[in-house]
Amino acid sequence: MNTVESNWKAIKRNIGRACEASGRDPGEVTCIAVTKYVSPERAIEAVNAGITNLGENRVEGALEKYEAVSGRADIHFIGTLQSKKAKKIIGKCAYIHSLDRWSLAEEINKRSEETVTECFVQVNVSGEESKAGLSPEKVEPFIESLMKLPRLRIVGLMTLAPFEEDAERTRPVFRQMNELRGHIQEKSWAHAPCSYLSMGMSNDYMVAVEEGATHIRLGTSLVGE
Numbered sequence: 001m002n003t004v005e006s007n008w009k010a011i012k013r014n015i016g017r018a019c020e021a022s023g024r025d026p027g028e029v030t031c032i033a034v035t036k037y038v039s040p041e042r043a044i045e046a047v048n049a050g051i052t053n054l055g056e057n058r059v060e061g062a063l064e065k066y067e068a069v070s071g072r073a074d075i076h077f078i079g080t081l082q083s084k085k086a087k088k089i090i091g092k093c094a095y096i097h098s099l100d101r102w103s104l105a106e107e108i109n110k111r112s113e114e115t116v117t118e119c120f121v122q123v124n125v126s127g128e129e130s131k132a133g134l135s136p137e138k139v140e141p142f143i144e145s146l147m148k149l150p151r152l153r154i155v156g157l158m159t160l161a162p163f164e165e166d167a168e169r170t171r172p173v174f175r176q177m178n179e180l181r182g183h184i185q186e187k188s189w190a191h192a193p194c195s196y197l198s199m200g201m202s203n204d205y206m207v208a209v210e211e212g213a214t215h216i217r218l219g220t221s222l223v224g225e
């Protein structure tokens with residue numbers, strides 16, 4: 001297995017290329033190391049390589065990595081979240097990327113007593129049944145309704161593109177996400193700055209960066225499986 005450091009070097013070069021091709025500043029792109037397949041030791045190796053954002057898709061894994069990195073990295077919750085488990089991660093996960101329903105929003109609001117929880121709204125652009133997330137036309141009314149919940153802040157939108165051998169084919173999905181973010185930003189809602197786009201995984205992150213991703217989520221290519 002490659003070291004995280006050597007994988008990270010190659011990925012940074014690729015991010016640089018994608019930014020150059022699209023006239024973006026690499027400083028706008030945050031890489032989240034998705035550590036769901038790997039040990040706490042490997043997560044610490046990523047932190048030692050300079051990666052300060054880790055992604056986990058299960059509550060148990062998120063708490064385990066939270067303990068392991070002891071404040072040296074932010075934990076991003078990127079998986080489906082059962083409402084009853086939300087309280088376990090509030091205050092420990094810096095961001096929740098998978099907000100996709102009112103009942104979960106209410107629960108996060110209720111459990112965020114002293115804090116404001118930063119959330120991404122998950123969007124299912126392709127309409128694949130296997131994927132979580134709101135259909136694009138439901139995103140704006142959903143975010144508007146969240147105005148009533150003072151302990152939530154909607155910092156961006158998140159999506160998982162369908163897997164394609166040829167990553168180029170995912171480009172329309174990412175482009176649509178960028179347009180959708182634009183519509184939300186035009187509303188200038190105080191509770192929803194919606195400046196971020198969490199999109200792009202190991203197979204398609206370069207295309208995602210070209211189309212405006214601010215947060216890419218890399219598991220296999222960065223820390224391994």
Ligand SMILES: *Cc1c(COP(=O)(O)O)cnc(C)c1O
Nearest residue numbers: 034057078201202217218219220
């Ligand atoms: C596992 C996972 C990733 C990382 O996938 P790789 O293809 O291994 O980079 C990104 N986002 C989510 C939501 C995931 O569950």
